[in-house]
């Protein structure tokens with residue numbers, strides 16, 4: 001069956017923004033996975049590995065400027081199966097949270113219709129945590145639906161008590177009671193998921209997000225960790241964010257647990273030092289300062305005063321060079337392809353003339 005871009009969640013909202021932003025020269029694709037700054041993007045023609053352009057990487061100030069799983073992006077094909085990501089289309093919804101103690105935010109997923117906020121009935125069950133998740137989801141313009149998982153681990157009475165607590169605290173709220181062991185509630189969950197809509201699973205590590213998605217997929221595609229600690233709790237296994245396409249047309253995003261250590265570099269793959277240097281760079285005398293030998297360079301003066309770590313600086317410069325090189329070769333390739341296209345067109349014209 002041929003895939004349409006609408007099947008990936010594309011809608012009038014994105015199309016009108018694409019037109020408004022005059023992105024005609026680019027292909028449009030959706031970010032379906034992200035790992036350390038490398039993206040997997042997909043459109044009706046297939047999948048590509050994508051990278052952001054150097055310009056974006058070095059002028060982007062906030063993490064929110066980087067593509068995230070769920071985003072629609074403007075790309076150009078660099079070589080077979082590889083693409084350069086030029087820009088991110090405005091987001092319809094965004095699920096993000098603030099780092100504690102920092103002004104930076106962490107994007108969890110974008111362009112989500114419904115966020116399943118999931119807790120398990122064992123030690124994870126916590127009403128305040130539900131509340132925090134609801135706030136994150138509401139803030140980003142999406143809708144929350146609660147999943148209470150691992151109901152096989154407690155009695156019916158205990159479960160009723162938890163449901164009563166939930167209703168008492170939050171009033172009218174959609175919730176689904178599930179178990180991956182007994183398959184209870186899975187049909188109900190499936191019924192929630194509609195064609196062309198995007199869903200993400202939010203919740204602590206070990207509550208069973210990946211297990212539920214595997215059930216929805218009908219096969220064990222995502223790794224879950226089966227290390228039980230005796231109380232039914234498992235360990236987390238998901239390290240990257242990824243989008244999955246269900247048979248019924250629904251789109252779901254798995255997430256590593258939010259409390260997971262090392263989360264920050266799963267988000268963008270870009271080190272915190274980039275933010276530090278980009279912030280300094282705002283004070284450089286020249287807008288296009290390369291921070292290598294320019295006069296009035298704020299980065300160099302921070303380096304000199306010791307405010308900026310030397311290692312951070314050399315990492316930055318090296319990566320910048322690498323990215324510029326990547327871009328250059330990608331650009332040459334596109335140019336060449338264009339010339340080749342012209343060549344074919346002319347050849348056809350000549351051929352036609354000859355025939356006539």
Ligand SMILES: Nc1nc2c(ncn2[C@@H]2O[C@H](COP(=O)(O)OP(=O)(O)O)[C@@H](O)[C@H]2O)c(=O)[nH]1
Pocket residue numbers: 149150151152153178179180181203204205206207208209210211212223224225226227228232233234235236237238257
């Ligand atoms: N008893 C029980 N264990 C479950 C259930 N769902 C998941 N688990 C277990 O919990 C652990 C963590 O599951 P996983 O899907 O990796 O959680 P995630 O970190 O939220 O993705 C694994 O050992 C699963 O087998 C459930 O409904 N009941």
Ligand SMILES: [Mg+2]
Pocket residue numbers: 209210211224236237238254255256257
């Ligand atoms: Mg997982």
Ligand SMILES: [Zn+2]
Pocket residue numbers: 281284285289290291292294296297298299300
């Ligand atoms: Zn500079």
